Amino acid sequence: GAGVSQTPSNKVTEKGKYVELRCDPISGHTALYWYRQSLGQGPEFLIYFQGTGAADDSGLPNDRFFAVRPEGSVSTLKIQRTERGDSAVYLCASARGANTGELFFGEGSRLTVL
Amino acid sequence: GNSVTQMEGPVTLSEEAFLTINCTYTATGYPSLFWYVQYPGEGLQLLLKATKADDKGSNKGFEATYRKETTSFHLEKGSVQVSDSAVYFCALSSGTDSWGKLQFGAGTQVVVTP
Numbered sequence A: 001g002a003g004v005s006q007t008p009s010n011k012v013t014e015k016g017k018y019v020e021l022r023c024d025p026i027s028g029h030t031a032l033y034w035y036r037q038s039l040g041q042g043p044e045f046l047i048y049f050q051g052t053g054a055a056d057d058s059g060l061p062n063d064r065f066f067a068v069r070p071e072g073s074v075s076t077l078k079i080q081r082t083e084r085g086d087s088a089v090y091l092c093a094s095a096r097g098a099n100t101g102e103l104f105f106g107e108g109s110r111l112t113v114l
Numbered sequence B: 001g002n003s004v005t006q007m008e009g010p011v012t013l014s015e016e017a018f019l020t021i022n023c024t025y026t027a028t029g030y031p032s033l034f035w036y037v038q039y040p041g042e043g044l045q046l047l048l049k050a051t052k053a054d055d056k057g058s059n060k061g062f063e064a065t066y067r068k069e070t071t072s073f074h075l076e077k078g079s080v081q082v083s084d085s086a087v088y089f090c091a092l093s094s095g096t097d098s099w100g101k102l103q104f105g106a107g108t109q110v111v112v113t114p
Helices: none
Strands: A006-009 A010-015 A020-022 A031-037 A044-050 A053-056 A064-066 A075-079 A090-097 A109-113 B003-006 B011-014 B018-019 B023-025 B034-039 B046-050 B054-060 B062-065 B075-077 B087-093 B102-104 B107-113
Touching: A006 A090, A010 A020, A010 A075, A010 B034, A020 A090, A020 A109, A031 B075, A031 B087, A044 A075, A044 B102, A075 A090, B003 B102, B011 B018, B023 B087, B046 B062, B046 B107, B062 B102
Parallel strands: A010 A109, B011 B107
Antiparallel strands: A006 A020, A020 A075, A031 A044, A031 A090, A044 A053, A064 A075, A090 A109, B003 B023, B018 B075, B034 B046, B034 B087, B046 B054, B054 B062, B062 B075, B087 B102, B087 B107
């Protein structure tokens, strides 16, 4: 497909477990963003990549959260020792560049930590 | 820090009614302003944007004007359709970071009835 793809769409895990969420951006888009959306709230910025490097990770809440984009395309958000407060929808978005003014969002990965 | 405040929903309207969703912001410098929309079962998508004071963004019959004197970016549509039922998010980009690093409001759900 032509859009941003996120997998899994739904993930239920137990407190303390490790989780990986994957994002496949639009082909050719160099900028990739992760956001987190809690119920009833707007998305909150987590991290953004320009190419392979994390250009800004100031939104990551703590060191349990980590993201990679090793080849400048697919990105994985990794959450260690999950907590119930991590339950949210994790959104990925891509853009042609860091300053092109339009993000293309995926449908998100809903994470539930029991 | 930067922040966005938008009116709470849900907003329920009849088809062909006039829609206004209020959005005000707090930011240093000269932010860019956006409205994103999320239709049921779909990812967020850009509706319109404005990059400087007095700019008017428009798309699909929706309009919003960047008012620096009142720090507002209210969304309007003259005659809504059932297909406009969605959640609308006001957002800003600081202008000093990547455009894709957005501060979102909490979202306003709009329900249009036939």
